[in-house]
Amino acid sequence: MPLPFAPSRLFALTLPLLRALGLCLLLATLGACSARHLIVQSMANELASQGQAPEDDLVLAREASAFYLKLSESLLREVPDNAALSEAVATGFTQYAYAFVAFDAERLDTRDAKTAQLLRERAARLYARAHRHAMAALERAQPGFRKALESSRASDWPPLKNEQVGLAYWAAASWGGLISLSKDNPDTVADLPLAVRLAQLAYARQPAYGEGALTGLMASFEGARPGGSSTQALSYFDQAIALGGQHHAGPLVAKAEGVALPAGDRAAFDALLRQALAVCAAHPGMQNAVMRERALWLLATADDLF
16 A cells, blocks of 8 residues: 655754754763753654754765664653654654555565565564654543544544644554555554545545645545445546645655555556656655656556566
C-alpha cells in the first residue's frame, strides 16, 4: 500500500536544531530540577517546530535523519507530554521507514531477496515505533483512546481536536505501513479496520490536512481494505492531486501505483509518473526528491510491472 509522503520537519538541520544542541551542553551540568525540565521542554519545542529545509540531497538527508530521530526520541522520553514532539518523532520514523528502508527493500527484491526481507522487517519495526509514539500521545490526551476506537458503535469513537489531526494522521499512516509489511502476522493485519477508522476520524475533522496527504492516505486505505470501492479510491486520489499535486509529486505517484498499475493502464501509469517528475523539477525539496527517485525507479521497472 503506497503511503503519501507529506511535508515534514524530518530532514531539517536548521538553526533551531543548532540551538537545541547548544542547550544539550547546559543540560549536562544540571540535575533533576525545574531548570533542567524547562531546558528539556525548550529543546523539545525547538525540534518539534522546525520547518522543512530546502534540502534535496538524499544521502545527506539520510545521514542527518538518524541523528535527528535519536535526539528527538531521547528528548521525548524526558517530556512524554509534549504532543508536538510526539508528532514530530512519529513523522520522522514513518518517513524514514518509507523513504529509506522499505524503498531499499523494493529495489533489492529481485537481486537479493534475503536482504530485502531483512529491510522489510526493519521498516516494519520503524513503522511500529512511529505508531507507538503517535498513539501514546493520543492516549495521553484522551485516556481510553484505543479502546474507544475499537468499539463497533460509531458514537463511541474518540473525537479528535484540530490540533490532534496530525498525530492521528501519522498514527494511521505508520499503522498502514506496518500492516502492509506484516502479511504473515494475522494479528497485525486484523488492525486494518482500526487504522482506516482513525484516518476517517482525521479526515472528518480536516480533510485537506497535509495538502492532500490525508486524502491520499484515505485513497490508499480504500484500495487496500476488504470491500473497498475503487471508485471512491479514485475520487480520493483525484482530491489529493487537486489539493497538492501542483507542488507535491506524492499524490501523482500514489495514483500511478494505486490506480493505474492495478488497472493495467500503462499509458496512465507513465503519464502520471512523468507529470510527477515535472513537479519535482519545478519544486525541488526533500519530499519531491524522494518522489523523484521512486518515480524514476517505477518507470525503469515498468516492463516488469505490466
